[in-house]
Every structure is written in C-alpha cells, then in structure tokens.
Amino acid sequence: MRALDLQGRPCSIELPAADEAVLPGVRWGAFDAHLTPAFWAGRVFLATIVGDGSSYRLGMSLREEVAACLLGGYGMRAEVGLAAFRRLRDEGLLIGAPSRETLTERLSQPMRLGARTCGYRFARQKAAYLAHCLAHLPEQDDVALSDRALRAGLLALPGIGLKTASWIVRNWRCSDEVAIIDVHVWRACVVAGVFSEASSPSRDYGALEEKFLSFALAMGCRPSVLDNVIWREMRGWVSTAPHTVAGTRS
Numbered sequence: 033m034r035a036l037d038l039q040g041r042p043c044s045i046e047l048p049a050a051d052e053a054v055l056p057g058v059r060w061g062a063f064d065a066h067l068t069p070a071f072w073a074g075r076v077f078l079a080t081i082v083g084d085g086s087s088y089r090l091g092m093s094l095r096e097e098v099a100a101c102l103l104g105g106y107g108m109r110a111e112v113g114l115a116a117f118r119r120l121r122d123e124g125l126l127i128g129a130p131s132r133e134t135l136t137e138r139l140s141q142p143m144r145l146g147a148r149t150c151g152y153r154f155a156r157q158k159a160a161y162l163a164h165c166l167a168h169l170p171e172q173d174d175v176a177l178s179d180r181a182l183r184a185g186l187l188a189l190p191g192i193g194l195k196t197a198s199w200i201v202r203n204w205r206c207s208d209e210v211a212i213i214d215v216h217v218w219r220a221c222v223v224a225g226v227f228s229e230a231s232s233p234s235r236d237y238g239a240l241e242e243k244f245l246s247f248a249l250a251m252g253c254r255p256s257v258l259d260n261v262i263w264r265e266m267r268g269w270v271s272t273a274p275h276t277v278a279g280t281r282s
Contacts, residue, residue, distance in 0.1 A: 045077040054250050058225045067223040069251060075261045076253045084257060088203040090117065095169055097204045098186070099126050101196050102162055103139075106214075107153060110267075115143045116152050120162075129167040135159035161191030179209040194237045208255045211244045213237055216266035217259060221247070 047070050048054070050062045054069045061068025090100035099120065104113025116139055120126055125138060139155035152158075168189065177185065179201050186197040198210040211217070213233045218240070221227040226247045227240055248255040 045074070047073060055226065055247060058247075061224075067220055069224050069226075069247070072220070072224070072258060072262060073251045073253060075265060076251070076258050079257055079261050080254075084260070086206075088206060088256070088260065090114070090203060091121070094200075094204055095166060096121060096126055097200050098165055098169060098189075098192075099162060101199045101203065102165065102191055103152075103158060105196055105199070111145055112143070112150055112152060115145060115150075119143060126166065130163060132160050132163040135163055158191070161189075165189045165191070179205050179207040183210055195233065198241070202256055202259065206256055208245075208248075211241045211248075211255055212259050212263070213240045213244060214263065216263045217244065220262045220266050 047063055048060050050060055050068075050070065052060050054060050058069060060070045060073075063070040063074040065071060089097060091097040096117075100114070100117040103116045103120075104110060120135065120138060123138065125135060136156050136159035139152045139159055142149040142151055174182070182205070183194075183197045183201045186192050186200055187194070192200075195212060195214055199212045201207050201210050202212055215233070218227060218231075218233050221240075221244060222229050222231075224247075226243055231240060233240060244259070245255050248258045251258070
C-alpha cells in the first residue's frame, strides 16, 4: 500500500497475505475489504503519515480534560458534548469549585451548533457529577503516576467509569496503555473477529481492552491511533455529522 505524506514524499506499508493470522484465529484479510484487520492497518498507516495521533487533548489541564470527557460520551453527540464543555470553560466555570446549581443552569440553556440550536441531555445529572469532580480533582496532574494508575484514581470520581477514565487518560497522556472500548470499537472488533459477539464492554472491559492492545501490537499500530481511527471511521458510517474533532467521543 502506497501514499504520499504531507511533504509529498512517497510512503508505503507492506501487509501480510490475506490468509495469514494476525492473532490466533484472526486473519489479516484484504486491505480493501471493509473492517478487516488489514483494512484498519491501512487506515492507521494513512492517519500516521498525515500526523494523526500527535494530540487528542480537548482541554488545557487535566481538570478541563475530565470535564470535556464527562460532558460527552454515552448518549451524547460529540459536537454537543464539546459545545457544553466550551461554554463552561469560556465562562470560567471549570475553575475552582462551581456549584451543582450553577452548572445545571448553564447546561440547561440551549446551545448553538452552527446554524441551529440544541439542548444538552442529562444536564442535572452531569452537573452533579462535574461539580463533585471539580471539587475533588487536584489542580495538577501527578506526573509520577503511570497511565493506568491515573485511570485508577479517576475511577474514584462520580460519573466516571472505565470507558470515560480511559478516554481521559488517552486524551491527556496520548496513552497507549489504555483503550477506549466504546460501541464503535466493539462492533469493529467483533466484525474483525478480535472480540466475541457474546462479549460486552460493560461486563468484560478489562479482557476486551487487553485483546485490543494485543491486536494493535500484532498489527504494529499504536493503540491510541488505532482506537481513534476505528471510532472516526465507524462513527462516520452511522452519523450525518459533517466532521469530527480529534479527542471527542460519542
């Protein structure tokens, strides 16, 4: 597979034969067949040569990254979660310890998305979670913590489960030690034969994460880039959104 980088220089990647195994029981498949491991390796190759994966940060501090990821995620379009985050950030409401009531009021107000307005779902619940997180999260990231130790610490905060904590760490640290196993990544890996259809991210997160990290390693891909490429590609097939923003999730 060949392509040109941003400077117009030729780049290429050699992929194994379609019938070779990338993992036990999982064949590479053809790179031009949708959702095969070879297809994803090709997509990661293209993303890498244009600089994708250099940063996923949505915020300028760990506090802001927690807020951005907590306000997005399950049941929320990425663009809506990002708009809510930007409103609170621009109004100075991610500094100090804003009250639940103040955050609820601001999240309950309609937001502009281009030429239209939209509402934010779960305003009261997310405001309560965010108020608690901002009151208890240290001002500075502890650089001595490993990526997984940082994730473990985030799990103690309300409203943050394994997926959201992994998302925060992946974004903030550009981490390859964790993976965001959301519905898009799960579906893609089921089709590729990496995950069992009987598996469940809510029940089997740890085991699925380890399989995903092994899958990325076997393909020679950074897990953070593979995760983002899969999410962007899969979301694009089911969404009418005109664009996506690196680091966001839905």
